[in-house]
Amino acid sequence: MTVAALTRQDVIDFLYQEAKLLDEWKLKEWAALFTDEGTYKVPPIGEPDASPTESLFYVHDNRSRLQERAERLLKKEAHVEYPHSTTLRNYHNILVSGLESDVITVECNFTTHRTKREVLDTFVGKHTYEIVQQNGELAIKSKKVVLYLDSLRPHGKISLIL
Amino acid sequence: MEELIRDNREKNEFLVHRSVFTDKEMLARERAEIFNKCWLFIGHETEVPEKGDYKRKKVGGRNLLLVHSQDGEIRALYNTCPHRGALVARENEGNSRVFRCFYHAWSFKNDGQLNGMPGKDGFPDDFNCEGTKDMKAVNRLESYRGFMFVNFDDQAVSLEEYLADAKEYIDLAADQSEAGLEVLGGVQQYSVRANWKLLAENSVDLYHGMPTHKTYFDIKQAQDPDLKRVKLEGRGKDLGNGHAVMEYVAPWGRPVAQWTPIWSEDLKQDMEKMKEKLVERFGEERADRIANYNRNIIIFPNLVINDIMAITARTFYPSSPGYMEVSGYSLAPKGEDAEHRMARNNNFLEFLGPGGFATPDDNEALELCQEAYNNNQEVQWNDISKGMVRGEENAMATDELQMRSFWRQYKVRIEESMKKEVAQT
Numbered sequence: 001m002t003v004a005a006l007t008r009q010d011v012i013d014f015l016y017q018e019a020k021l022l023d024e025w026k027l028k029e030w031a032a033l034f035t036d037e038g039t040y041k042v043p044p045i046g047e048p049d050a051s052p053t054e055s056l057f058y059v060h061d062n063r064s065r066l067q068e069r070a071e072r073l074l075k076k077e078a079h080v081e082y083p084h085s086t087t088l089r090n091y092h093n094i095l096v097s098g099l100e101s102d103v104i105t106v107e108c109n110f111t112t113h114r115t116k117r118e119v120l121d122t123f124v125g126k127h128t129y130e131i132v133q134q135n136g137e138l139a140i141k142s143k144k145v146v147l148y149l150d151s152l153r154p155h156g157k158i159s160l161i162l
Numbered sequence: 163m164e165e166l167i168r169d170n171r172e173k174n175e176f177l178v179h180r181s182v183f184t185d186k187e188m189l190a191r192e193r194a195e196i197f198n199k200c201w202l203f204i205g206h207e208t209e210v211p212e213k214g215d216y217k218r219k220k221v222g223g224r225n226l227l228l229v230h231s232q233d234g235e236i237r238a239l240y241n242t243c244p245h246r247g248a249l250v251a252r253e254n255e256g257n258s259r260v261f262r263c264f265y266h267a268w269s270f271k272n273d274g275q276l277n278g279m280p281g282k283d284g285f286p287d288d289f290n291c292e293g294t295k296d297m298k299a300v301n302r303l304e305s306y307r308g309f310m311f312v313n314f315d316d317q318a319v320s321l322e323e324y325l326a327d328a329k330e331y332i333d334l335a336a337d338q339s340e341a342g343l344e345v346l347g348g349v350q351q352y353s354v355r356a357n358w359k360l361l362a363e364n365s366v367d368l369y370h371g372m373p374t375h376k377t378y379f380d381i382k383q384a385q386d387p388d389l390k391r392v393k394l395e396g397r398g399k400d401l402g403n404g405h406a407v408m409e410y411v412a413p414w415g416r417p418v419a420q421w422t423p424i425w426s427e428d429l430k431q432d433m434e435k436m437k438e439k440l441v442e443r444f445g446e447e448r449a450d451r452i453a454n455y456n457r458n459i460i461i462f463p464n465l466v467i468n469d470i471m472a473i474t475a476r477t478f479y480p481s482s483p484g485y486m487e488v489s490g491y492s493l494a495p496k497g498e499d500a501e502h503r504m505a506r507n508n509n510f511l512e513f514l515g516p517g518g519f520a521t522p523d524d525n526e527a528l529e530l531c532q533e534a535y536n537n538n539q540e541v542q543w544n545d546i547s548k549g550m551v552r553g554e555e556n557a558m559a560t561d562e563l564q565m566r567s568f569w570r571q572y573k574v575r576i577e578e579s580m581k582k583e584v585a586q587t
Contacts, residue, residue: 042517044348046254053503055347056492058517060508068381072519077376080526117533119355151351152516153487159522 008096011104011131014138019089022161027070030161035132039142040066042158048146058158059145069161080159085116087160091127103141104131110145114160121155123162124148166580167573168543169566174550176566177543183357184535189483191579196463197222199575201304201311201324203465203477204228204238206493208308208344214257214272220487221312223479226300227251228310231273232259238300238312239274250297261297270297307336308343309467309475326402331409331459334452335469337444338418339495343473346507350490352516356528358464358478358486359572364524365466365476366458366564368394368408369548374527375520378513382413386423389413396455396559398549404462404571406564412456414471414513417506418495419453425505432502460564462571472510484532490515 021030034040042059043050052060061069072078094108106129114121125148130141145162152158168177182188202222209217209228216229218241227241227250243250243263250263250270260277262269268279274297276290289295302313304321309332311321322329336343354361364370371394372379379392396410415422419436421429440449457469466476473493478486492510494503513520546569549561557563 045351047348050347052507053500056350056507056515057348057511058350058515060511065508065512069519072377072381075377078523079374080522117529151353153351153353154355154485156353156355156516157522157525158517159526 006099006104006133008099011096011099011106011138012094014131015091015094015106015108015129018140019091023087023089025074025084027073027161031067031070033140034063034066034143035134035139035141036063038063038066038140040069040145040161041142042145042147042162045147045149045151058147073159073161080157083116085114085160087115088113102132105129106131110162112160112162123155123158125162127162166576167569169570169573171550174547176546176550176562176569178546178569180535180538180542180544182572183359183532184483184538186483188576189480191576192463192480193223195575195579196572197314197479199313199315199318200463201313201318201321201461202463203461203475204303204310204312206308206343206345206475206491207236207305207310208342208496210236212257214259215255216251216258216261216272217255218251218253220479220489221477222314223481224314225249226312227261227297229272232271233273235273236303236305236310237273238303239297240300242297243268244276244295244297245279268295274299307332324403325461326405327399328401328403328405328407328459328461331401331407331457331469332467334448334457335467335473335493337452338440338469338473339498340443341496343493344496346492346494348492350488350515352488352490354478354486354488354525354528355484356486356525356532357483358480359568360528360531361476361478361486361488361524362460362464362466362568363546363565364528365468366398366406366408366460366568367562368396368398368410368458368559369562370524370527371560374523375513377523378519379413381512381519386413388423394560398557398559398561398563400554400563400567401459404568405460406567407457407459408559408564409451409455409457410559411454412470415505415509416453416456416470417472417498417502417509426501429501429505458564460568462568468514471513472506474510474514 040061043057044055047055073081076082090111091108096106098104108127110127112123126146128144131138132141166179204219204221205228210230213230213232219226219228225241227239230236241249241251245268248263248265250261259272260269269277271277276295300312301316383389392413394412398408400406419433421433437453440452459467464478468474475491478488480486515521546562546565549557554563
């Protein structure tokens, strides 16, 4: 049996699906996109290459913590996201590299809007993904979110998954 | 005079008038009587360790430049050109011997002294002989155990006198490391759409711990099957001058030095050694306090030092009654090894900060208070009475003595201002 070669469009569709799951609050399904060793990280603003021992990240999740994050946000007692905020994620300027290799790297710009109680906050920045194939499907090995903001003002928090 | 705080010890009732959270005139009075007169945290000395190191800081609404000058002294310069006022240092941090204002190219040594400007022949020979064209420094900058504070009131009491009994609790945090504490990179700059005093209250409020942070404690319970019941118990204490603390036990690990099952066995042995070392240095009782008890400290008016699952210092300032800017620092022992530091930082991020599992819920609670204060006309008072019935000397950590201590000081300072027509500096 011949396996069709993976195309750039396959990878982009996969990311659009990821964004859709998040926008629809299907957070357990989002977590399931990650490999068993998958990570989700948001380094400090202005320090995209910071070391996690020398600088404080906003988010530094290993696989179990990203699962806890997803499940927590679905609870009624995750007050900041209850009732759920309305979110809209856009991915742009998508660059896919290493399609032929074991680990595909994707860089894209993102705009994530969140509105709750008639206050709209917009997060902008750059996502970097490492994507692998497992059991014939794509999976996220790592997602790194670099915020292109001066500070978390007026957002005040990163309560949603970026 | 309108009464804003009712401290009724006979009835064991403590009330705060909600207008203090929404009224613009109150904010003007707070700026005049509190932020212009109290000691305000500017940063930690490890942020500018070398000569020439500088960092921009917003403190008490001012644009300051914390700089380690060439003469070895650390100064807080007003970051404004004495010529026409432009912001001089525009980068957030760096190292430089000289600061140069780009507008007319006046330049200053890193102690603020005017160094030169173009077109000197247009100025008299004795120009700046009185130093009035130097970058001005805040006259009062003092530090305690590495924590640096400024005061815009030249007549203020010394920092040590001001800190009163809070010094003991700063010591308990600082004593965790023989080498001293250092500030980590990535100071978290965020905001809350709520009045600044709500964060002062929230930071020393253990009563809200379980209801607001249930999801966090559920996670802790899942991580530690032996945890039968989440316990948050301890004492609340007034530390004088509006400062207060709650000291309590909690189900999370403490990097110095209370192990928790999500950490490795290696770390467990490490931490036992750490504890032994603390016993050697301070004796059994104080070592137990340092290692196994948590402390949330409010230093009036706007510094919180939480020595909990990690050490964080947070300071905040209102730009309007319904909006504050917050800076959150993480402090850790200098030279802490990588595994330990990683465990500490994960512990921090799990609960604290804008991406944590708890701080965003606090943020939400504060914003919901602020939003519902639009009912102030008809519903006027907050109740802060919990525990008064026990007597203030018997306060539990889950009581509200810590907040009452803050408000009693607030009352003293604001009542002074209420005698005046308008806020005056």
